[in-house]
Amino acid sequence: MQPKYQLSKKGLTVWRIHAAIESLSVLVIALIACALTYYFEGPYWIYAVSIAVVIIYSFLNMYLFPNIRWNHWRYEVREQEIEIQHGLFIVKRTLIPMVRVQHVDSSQGPILKHYHLASISISTAATIHTIPALTVEEADGLRASISDLARVAEDDV
Incomplete structure (x- = not known):
C-alpha cells in the first residue's frame, strides 16, 4: 500500500x-x-x-x-516511521524509523516563499530525506509532529 x-x-x-x-x-x-x-x-x-x-x-x-x-510523490508520517515514495520507472520507497530521526528542518527559497510552500528535511545519522513542496502550514505541522513522535520514540528506547 x-x-x-x-x-x-x-x-x-x-x-x-x-x-x-x-x-x-x-x-x-x-x-x-x-x-x-x-x-x-x-x-x-x-x-x-x-x-x-x-x-x-x-x-x-x-x-x-x-x-x-x-x-508519483507520496509521503506519510506514522507513529513509528515516516514513509516517502517517489519515482516512476524506479520507485524508491524509504522508511525512516522515528528512533533514527535526529532533527527536522523546514526551508523556503524565494520561489517557494512566493507560493507559500516549504520543504522539510528529516535528518538521521546517515542521511537527509526531503519532502518538497508542502504548504507552509502542512510543513510546520509535520515538522512539529515528527519532532514530537521522534522524542517519544527516543524516550521509549
Whole structure:
C-alpha cells in the first residue's frame, strides 16, 4: 500500500519555474552553438538541431517531468516511521524509523516563499530525506509532529 499524502499542487508551478530557468540556460548554449556555426560558416543542420533540442528539452522539463514527479510523490508520517515514495520507472520507497530521526528542518527559497510552500528535511545519522513542496502550514505541522513522535520514540528506547 502506498503512502496517503501527496505534495501541494502548487509544487507543479514551482518545479515549472525552476525548469524554465534551466531551459533558458539550454537556450543560451544553443544560441552560442548557432552563433559559432554562423561565424565559422558551419553546416545549416546545426541550427535545426539546436532549435529541436531546446524545444524538446523545454517541453519535457517544463511540462512532462513535473506532472510525472507530482503524480508519483507520496509521503506519510506514522507513529513509528515516516514513509516517502517517489519515482516512476524506479520507485524508491524509504522508511525512516522515528528512533533514527535526529532533527527536522523546514526551508523556503524565494520561489517557494512566493507560493507559500516549504520543504522539510528529516535528518538521521546517515542521511537527509526531503519532502518538497508542502504548504507552509502542512510543513510546520509535520515538522512539529515528527519532532514530537521522534522524542517519544527516543524516550521509549
